[in-house]
Amino acid sequence: xxxxxxxxxxxxxxxxxxxxxxxxxxxxxxxxxxxxxxxxxxxxxxxxxxxxxxxxxxxxxxxxxxxxxxxxxxxxxxxxxxxxxxxxxxxxxxxxxxxxxxxxxxxxxxxxxxxxxxxxxxxxxxxxxxxxxxxxxxxxxxxxxxxxxxxxxxxxxxxxxxxxxxxxxxxxxxxxxxxxxxxxxxxxxxxxxxxxxxxxxxxxxxxxxxxx
Amino acid sequence: xxxxxxxxxxxxxxxxxxxxxxxxxxxxxxxxxxxxxxxxxxxxxxxxxxxxxxxxxxxxxxxxxxxxxxxxxxxxxxxxxxxxxxxxxxxxxxxxxxxxxxxxxxxxxxxxxxxxxxxxxxxxxxxxxxxxxxxxxxxxxxxxxxxxxxxxxxxxxxxxxxxxxxxxxxxxxxxxxxxxxxxxxxxxxxxxxxxxxxxxxxxxxxxxxxxx
Numbered sequence: 001x002x003x004x005x006x007x008x009x010x011x012x013x014x015x016x017x018x019x020x021x022x023x024x025x026x027x028x029x030x031x032x033x034x035x036x037x038x039x040x041x042x043x044x045x046x047x048x049x050x051x052x053x054x055x056x057x058x059x060x061x062x063x064x065x066x067x068x069x070x071x072x073x074x075x076x077x078x079x080x081x082x083x084x085x086x087x088x089x090x091x092x093x094x095x096x097x098x099x100x101x102x103x104x105x106x107x108x109x110x111x112x113x114x115x116x117x118x119x120x121x122x123x124x125x126x127x128x129x130x131x132x133x134x135x136x137x138x139x140x141x142x143x144x145x146x147x148x149x150x151x152x153x154x155x156x157x158x159x160x161x162x163x164x165x166x167x168x169x170x171x172x173x174x175x176x177x178x179x180x181x182x183x184x185x186x187x188x189x190x191x192x193x194x195x196x197x198x199x200x201x202x203x204x205x206x207x208x209x210x211x212x
Numbered sequence: 213x214x215x216x217x218x219x220x221x222x223x224x225x226x227x228x229x230x231x232x233x234x235x236x237x238x239x240x241x242x243x244x245x246x247x248x249x250x251x252x253x254x255x256x257x258x259x260x261x262x263x264x265x266x267x268x269x270x271x272x273x274x275x276x277x278x279x280x281x282x283x284x285x286x287x288x289x290x291x292x293x294x295x296x297x298x299x300x301x302x303x304x305x306x307x308x309x310x311x312x313x314x315x316x317x318x319x320x321x322x323x324x325x326x327x328x329x330x331x332x333x334x335x336x337x338x339x340x341x342x343x344x345x346x347x348x349x350x351x352x353x354x355x356x357x358x359x360x361x362x363x364x365x366x367x368x369x370x371x372x373x374x375x376x377x378x379x380x381x382x383x384x385x386x387x388x389x390x391x392x393x394x395x396x397x398x399x400x401x402x403x404x405x406x407x408x409x410x411x412x413x414x415x416x417x418x419x420x421x422x423x424x
Contacts, residue, residue, distance in 0.1 A: 051360045052314075062303040067313035069281070074306035091274040094286035101279035102264075104317040113332045120325045121345050126338040133333050148263045 005029040006059040008049060010036045011207045012172070014108060015056030018071045019207065020165035023199035025079035031206060069100035072162035084162045096156055099149060099163045107145075107170055110137040111177055135178030142174060146184040153193060168194035217241035218271040220261060222248045223419045224384070226320060227268035230283045231419065232377035235411035237291035243418060281312040284374035296374045308368055311361060311375045319357075319382055322349040323389055347390030354386060358396040365405060380406035 007022060007029055009015035013036070022029050034040050034055050041053045050057040050066055058065045058074070065071050076085035086092035112119070114134040117127035145167070149155070155163035171191045175181060181188045194200050219234060219241055221227035225248070234241050246252050246267050253265045262269040262278055270277045270286070277283050288297035298304035324331070326346040329339035357379070361367070367375035383403045387393060393400045406412050 051356060060303060063307070065303075065306050065310055067310040067317070069313050070306045070309035073309060074302055077302035077305070090286055090289035091272060091277075093289070094277050094282045095275070097282035097285060098277055098279040101281050101313070101316060104313060105279070105321065109317065109321050110332065120322065120332070120349060121338065121341040123337075123341045125335075126333065126341040129333040129335045129338040137332060144263060 003028045003030045004061065006032050008032045008034055008046070008055055008057040008059070009207065010034050010041075010055045013055050014068050014104075014166075014169055016172075016203060016207065017068050017162075017166040017169040018056050018058060018075065019203040020168070020200055021072050021075045021084065021162055023203050024084055024160075024165070025075050025082040027075065027079060033207075067104070068166060069097060069104055072100060072166060073097065076162050083159070086156075086159070086161075092156075096161055096163055099155060100166055102141075102145075102149070103166050103170055107138065107141040110134065110141055111170065111173055113137065114177060138174065138177040139179045139183070142179055142184045142187055146186050150186050150190060152186060152190070155190070164190070164194060165200070167191075168200065215240045215242045216273060218244050220244045220246055220258070220267055220269040220271070221419065222246050222253075222267045225267050226280050226378075226381055228384075228415060228419065229280050229374075229378040229381040230268050230270060230287065231415040232380070232412050233284050233287045233296060233374055235415050236296055236372075236377070237287050237294040239287065239291060245419075279316070280378060281309060281316055284312060284378060285309065288374050295371070298368075298371070298373075304368075308373055308375055311367060312378055314353075314357075314361070315378050315382055319350065319353040322346065322353055323382065323385055325349065326389060350386065350389040351391045351395070354391055354396045354399055358398050362398050362402060364398060364402070367402070376402070376406060377412070379403075380412065 005022065005027055007015065007019055009019055009031060010033065034046060040046060041055060047053060049059065049064055052066060056068065056071065058071050065074055073085065077087060080087055085096055111134065113130040117130040121127065151157040154160045155167055168191055171187055217234065217239055219227065219231055221231055221243060222245065246258060252258060253267060259265060261271065261276055264278060268278070268280065268283065270283050277286055285297065289299060292299055297308055323346065325342040329342040333339065363369040366372045367379055380403055383399055
């Protein structure tokens with residue numbers, strides 16, 4: 001039987017969030033690795049799947065989905081028995097979505113200025129300046145998450161949700177971004193709590209061994 | 213009677229998207245203008261409402277919501293009779309959410325490099341370089357929207373949805389961003405179609421007269 005979903009992913013990218021959520025949901029899926037090192041995301045074959053030339057993308061029986069917050073909400077809604085989001089409470093669902101939107105539009109964007117400055121400027125001097133600011137801009141995001149957003153033990157409180165794999169995924173990069181982990185003990189404890197989960201270990205192992 | 217919702221907004225910002233959606237929904241709300249010119253968004257009073265120091269924010273009986281895609285989905289779910297999203301179809305809802313996530317994480321971010329370069333760099337030379345790139349980076353977003361995302365007559369096809377006020381709101385800025393409107397006739401026609409709606413005219417008039 002062909003699996004229901006195919007996740008197009010690359011190791012060390014935000015596609016890990018959706019990968020973990022598929023594991024959490026017990027979904028029937030397979031993986032298709034995209035080699036960023038050879039710019040496979042810009043190949044004609046992949047552009048036919050995702051014209052944005054980015055990962056992740058999720059092929060479903062109805063078509064392809066992109067954008068991590070949308071994919072995470074889709075996984076939660078498609079597998080309600082996994083209880084990955086408060087699907088019957090629009091306010092609580094909106095709070096969860098607001099957290100995920102903050103990650104995609106503010107935290108991930110701040111991080112991207114370390115390696116992807118060419119998206120927003122032309123000059124090498126600008127890229128270097130952007131890199132210098134990353135510890136401050138990414139650090140400010142994590143301080144807000146630490147002090148105002150992360151409820152504990154999970155992002156939204158007592159209930160694990162689709163916010164947890166997304167924060168965990170981005171938090172892989174904070175030391176490389178120059179953020180001092182000692183200033184955000186709650187985020188670091190959350191990351192350790194996530195790393196202890198079997199679903200997370202399974203997803204990471206699959207990505208690092210490159211199984212398709 | 214106190215209205216159910218209060219929208220904290222500023223004119224000429226992305227808060228207009230949620231404002232139009234509240235009009236579309238027939239919601240009971242009032243408006244509270246935040247004066248960006250005097251950095252009121254950084255005042256202690258406003259930080260108590262939204263520690264992100266940004267607009268929009270939506271005060272509800274359960275608490276404050278932020279992040280446009282999350283607020284728009286909340287409005288759609290809170291007023292199902294307004295039919296602003298395919299609430300009973302997780303795949304179609306995810307496609308809609310993916311569109312809105314693209315606007316918040318890619319299009320709006322590209323635009324922000326014209327005036328808000330200080331978020332991601334330190335040097336005036338970097339800000340000037342970022343400004344030079346905006347016509348290309350924002351233009352590339354609109355070309356993708358024009359050729360691959362906007363279905364017509366509304367963003368998601370025959371049905372008006374919460375994607376429409378969001379695209380309309382950001383499309384206010386494209387000429388100032390240096391994007392040639394002649395290259396994106398579908399986006400321009402969508403903007404005109406939106407501008408003809410009574411709910412859109414009402415929201416804009418309220419913002420420009422500064423009524424609270």
